[in-house]
């Protein structure tokens with residue numbers, strides 16, 4: 247499947263690296279498009295419409311506000327469209343690309359290293375186009391989780407904002423260790439490896455997180471007391487507030 251990437255910014259570039267496929271690229275900033283093509287292979291297009299005419303799948307990696315401007319140019323030549331634009335609904339994509347199969351994805355930054363998560367909602371004409379190939383393509387750089395479109399916003403709060411939320415936890419834990427004399431880089435490595443191992447353990451055992459807590463924290467022991475300190479400090483309410491804020495801000 248020949249792919250075209252519109253918008254070689256941070257997410258478009260991360261996705262292109264994760265897909266590991268040569269691409270036709272267009273960006274309003276030509277140097278950004280050149281730099282991405284130098285990394286992943288392919289070629290720079292002279293316009294969005296030229297790009298659309300050269301590929302089987304146009305991947306929209308521009309900002310949501312640029313939907314109309316880009317579609318006015320690209321839509322007539324577009325055969326199928328996948329969008330990663332965060333707030334742009336399927337109905338808006340289908341209005342901008344009339345008669346074209348539409349696939350709506352939300353990626354997260356770890357797609358760049360092949361460990362991403364994509365939320366996926368199918369457009370009304372998805373089955374008329376190359377849906378299976380599109381899903382196989384995206385699955386190269388992350389797990390694809392199919393959702394009803396109204397659930398995209400709470401899912402986004404977890405998996406798209408999630409890397410930033412988790413990075414805050416890493417920094418806080420490592421900082422606490424460094425205050426007790428650990429080297430800062432070593433402290434960060436301890437937390438990152440613990441996080442990766444915990445994720446692998448949860449996944450391998452298909453484990454409820456509460457059960458993992460029980461396995462680590464013996465009653466009355468230091469882990470249990472540490473968990474209580476975190477709860478008393480409002481960690482659970484703080485995550486609730488962050489997710490509520492993202493959902494409210496992204497649902498229109």
Ligand SMILES: NC(=O)c1ccc[n+]([C@@H]2O[C@H](COP(=O)([O-])OP(=O)(O)OC[C@H]3O[C@@H](n4cnc5c(N)ncnc54)[C@H](OP(=O)(O)O)[C@@H]3O)[C@@H](O)[C@H]2O)c1
Nearest residue numbers: 253254255256257258273274275307308309310330331332
């Ligand atoms: N960053 C994330 O973690 C994340 C997660 C999920 C979804 N997304 C979605 O990914 C999309 C891109 O986000 P980003 O963070 O990568 O933004 P970004 O770095 O600003 O990238 C957007 C790129 O599109 C270019 N562009 C502007 N107008 C264009 C046009 N008419 N034709 C082609 N390219 C054009 C921009 O150039 P100029 O800078 O010159 O305008 C910029 O290089 C957004 O829709 C966002 O909602 C991002």
